Amino acid sequence: MSTITRSLEHSSKGARTPGGAFTWTQIWAALPGAIRKLDPRQEWHNPVMFLVWTGAVLTTCLAVAEPLAGAVAADATAVPPGFVWAIAVWLWLTVLFANLAESVAEGRGKAQADSLRRTRTSTVAHRIVRYDAATDPAAADTPWQDVASADLRLNDVVVVSAGELIPGDGDIVCGIASVDESAITGESAPVVRESGGDRSAVTGGTRVLSDRIVMRVTSQPGETFVDRMIALVEGAQRQRTPNEIALSILLAALSIVFLVVVLTVNPIASYAADPVNIAVLVALLVCLIPTTIGALLSAIGIAGMDRLVQRNVLAMSGRAVEAAGDVTTLLLDKTGTITYGNRRATAFVPLGGVQPDELVRAAALSSLADPTPEGTSIVELAKVEGVDAGTSSQGDIVPFTAETRMSGLDLIDGTQIRKGAGSAVTAWLEQEGVRVPSSTVSELAEHTEHISRTGGTPLVVAARKADGDARVLGVIHLKDVVKEGLKENFAELRSMGIRTVMITGDNPLTAAAIAEEAGVDDFLAEATPQDKLALIRKEQAGGNMVAMTGDGTNDAPALAQADVGVAMNSGTSAAKEAGNMVDLDSDPTKLIDIVRIGKQLLITRGALTTFSIANDVAKYFAIIPAMFMGAFPGLAVLNVMGLHSPASAVLSAIIFNAIIIVLLIPLALRGVRYRAMNASRILSRNLLIYGVGGIAAPFAGIWLIDLVVRLIPGF
Missing domain, CATH: 2.70.150.10 (Calcium-transporting ATPase, cytoplasmic transduction domain A)
Structure with missing residues (x-):
């Protein structure tokens, strides 16, 4: 668990808060920030909530002026005593709750930043x-x-x-x-x-x-990686993403449309009966505009970055998180991402006439002093086969060199054992004066070709005894083992509409075998930095969003070109500068989780937008009939909730409008659960759950609140 994640454990009396829940301690800590955000210079950045803020100011002024004027307006419809004050208070609470959602999300980042600051010491x-x-x-x-x-x-x-300590x-x-x-x-x-x-x-x-x-x-002082982490998790440098800006414009446009609609209500009502109280018109406007998503929009974006931080991934911008949700092509390096990165012995293949135990023992003896993962795996596989070679003190070690391409052991009894590339071992035998039979060469070529064709690496084992008898014993099958569960993960990504491409420096034969075993859709073999860059540009030219991982300087151009470039923290500075995300755990497979979180962010935003607009439709049918059924008795048939009076209907709707924001904060922070399915199914599911739920919730909520409000004298 990371330091920045551990900071969450202390944010609520030492107990870590779940990913989407929040405690009263967090709310109390976020309250001062929410109050400070009531400053109009901050509110105007959110057009929807600025409109609510303006309505709160207006109704507050009306409430203050009401006792002095004797009425809100001489010709206005009478309202119960305290009605305007109640509307004003709940409008201010609506703005405050919206600010609170953003402050709670930002508070998590500040807790993480404080923990990081404690790691910075002057050395x-x-x-x-x-x-x-x-x-x-x-x-x-x-x-x-x-x-x-x-x-x-x-x-x-x-x-x-x-x-x-490393000073910088x-x-x-x-x-x-x-x-x-x-x-x-x-x-x-x-x-x-x-x-x-x-x-x-x-x-x-x-x-x-x-x-x-x-x-x-x-790096310069103040521009170190930790400094950038602090700025990122605090959200100080967070810029709104293009989709978020587009949604804000849509919400502002809807708000303007409803503003025009509300402004036409009073002339119509004045012509037909009596003018509508200004406070009622303000309340009607606030209930109709999409305040729910307007209040939670910023919190959703901040929470998306926070979910990445909890997985030890730093997104350099919210745009990167959003882009991850739109990724259609995923480029994955083979070594360390799809495979474990270290070749392991998986089988011993003796040649004709050689006893399996003889090959296994010779392979194990030649690997006793081999410190590489390959050598260790040979000894371990030999033990599984029931052969314990003992220790390397039985002879002189022959280390591997690039020149000989072999390693081995010279035993005390004069026996020499060698393992290595097939051509190198046969050349050694010929150098020792041993003629390898053509049948052996043919059989050896058959085995090595089969192993290479299946994505493995063949190591040939040979032995020469003191009496001059020498022969090739067989082949060790080394394999870069594919990680467990990847095939299922790639199948899930495929169901999400994401194409996976494996990038490797291996030859096409080996690359094809590993690609088939891993279950990727395509592969690029013998890849150079230029090849990676060309592939990304080709995918982007075809309208695809591309994500890739990298850790080397030679990966920097491709990381910079990719829409989502995830650099490993263990990699070079050039790679980290080029990418728009940094994985602190240096786990390339985390790219799959990043895509899921990006999609979860987009789905959460879409789900809450659907819920908010559905809310507006329901509140429209709740308020309008109740407001005008006195002047137009025929509208009483639309008062399906049986609201007590126009005043109780309006106040109940305003109260529900404020409370629903608080109730949805956990969902905005946790995110809507993502399931791998195509876009049409996701849309249908959101419409069913959040569309129907968004219509049903106001009917039930406003009716319950009205049962309480009607108990207030005068309402």
């Missing part, structure tokens, strides 16, 4: 005065000076030894070390960072556990 940095990578790359003899981490500047070079963000230029990143990711297991690869980036505030590294600072 002493050993800054090298003049670093020369050519003469002293390890900075062993180069003098340094101690400075505060806040005084470090871009491109400064510092030395960090075991036990010391940077890339390792020399050395390898085990690093504790729990302060950032929350994971207690240390990670290895080294120079010259895709895992050279280190983050300020993390601790070196072993060895010594030389790093170059890649």
